[in-house]
Amino acid sequence: MSRRSRLCALAAMLLVAAAPILAAGPDGVDSPDEITFHEDVEPILQRSCQGCHRPEGVAYGGMKAPMALTTYEESRPWARSIARQVEAKRMPPWFASDETHGQFTNERILSADEIDTILTWAKTGALRGDPANAPEPIEWPTGWLIGEPDLVLDLAEPFWVNDDVKDVNISLKAELITEEMLPEPRWIKAIEFRPGSDVVHHVVGSRIATETETPGASGLLGGIAPGTEPFYLPEGAGRLLVPGTQLYFSMHYNKEPGEGTGRRTTSTRSRRTFRPERASMC
Numbered sequence: 607m608s609r610r611s612r613l614c615a616l617a618a619m620l621l622v623a624a625a626p627i628l629a630a631g632p633d634g635v636d637s638p639d640e641i642t643f644h645e646d647v648e649p650i651l652q653r654s655c656q657g658c659h660r661p662e663g664v665a666y667g668g669m670k671a672p673m674a675l676t677t678y679e680e681s682r683p684w685a686r687s688i689a690r691q692v693e694a695k696r697m698p699p700w701f702a703s704d705e706t707h708g709q710f711t712n713e714r715i716l717s718a719d720e721i722d723t724i725l726t727w728a729k730t731g732a733l734r735g736d737p738a739n740a741p742e743p744i745e746w747p748t749g750w751l752i753g754e755p756d757l758v759l760d761l762a763e764p765f766w767v768n769d770d771v772k773d774v775n776i777s778l779k780a781e782l783i784t785e786e787m788l789p790e791p792r793w794i795k796a797i798e799f800r801p802g803s804d805v806v807h808h809v810v811g812s813r814i815a816t817e818t819e820t821p822g823a824s825g826l827l828g829g830i831a832p833g834t835e836p837f838y839l840p841e842g843a844g845r846l847l848v849p850g851t852q853l854y855f856s857m858h859y860n861k862e863p864g865e866g867t868g869r870r871t872t873s874t875r876s877r878r879t880f881r882p883e884r885a886s887m888c
């Protein structure tokens with residue numbers, strides 16, 4: 607018998623011996639492996655939920671997740687609600703329909719097994735499990751998700767969303783990119799938008815051609831909407847940004863109208879970020 611098949615035979619014998627122990631709990635009642643927070647659920651929350659559900663919370667598109675799910679204490683009270691949301695596929699937010707489902711970049715979905723694990727956990731008392739088996743906590747970045755930006759742009763002028771307004775769609779000028787801000791043309795590597803007020807629903811960035819710009823280099827330049835993340839260009843690709851470029855932010859503001867609901871919508875947070883590193887075009 608080869609070493610490998612001897613090992614297999616040994617494993618099979620061990621399994622047979624262990625079978626009665628696995629099948630029955632201490633009180634003799636069948637107890638399938640327990641689903642616990644630290645062993646089974648926490649890794650799923652880390653991968654698919656904590657990006658938004660953490661104390662610092664990410665306000666993607668102005669929508670901040672209402673509670674943190676980074677510890678057992680934070681998650682336990684939400685167990686039933688978590689089960690309802692993942693079963694209905696409302697969480698994590700992902701809007702591609704099943705019919706057109708293909709392979710997407712930055713896909714944010716749970717597998718059938720993961721959903722099943724969460725549902726079983728909630729149904730079986732949302733057990734804690736052994737903290738010694740918990741995965742290492744994730745160190746989430748604070749501040750910009752793309753790292754320290756090389757260029758940060760705000761709206762050229764503040765925009766006021768009136769009390770009586772429910773929706774406004776408007777294209778607003780960003781600060782002009784001067785030579786002091788960008789001494790030489792650079793390739794954009796990543797873009798992150800941070801809404802400067804809670805009435806921002808989504809933003810789409812675009813630029814117009816200028817005399818100095820390479821022909822055909824105009825067009826859409828990033829954006830943010832509920833559930834989106836920073837935009838990274840693939841390795842080896844970049845978008846050229848030249849001094850003198852005028853960007854526009856196409857804004858959708860949304861809120862319930864009413865007295866005192868008006869907002870000034872530019873602030874230190876209402877900024878757009880690039881990290882124009884050199885990248886070769888492919």
Ligand code: HEC
Pocket residue numbers: 650651654655656657658659666669670671672684687688691692697698699714716833834
């Ligand atoms: C992209 C950000 C994002 C991700 C990722 C995300 N959530 Fe959420 N979650 C939100 C936001 C924003 C809300 C509030 C939505 C609303 O009020 O309509 C929310 C709401 C919820 C609620 C309902 C809270 C309530 O007030 O009733 C639950 C439960 C929840 N999320 C669980 C999860 C779980 C579990 C995951 C991972 C499997 C997850 N979420 C992933 C952003 C996110």
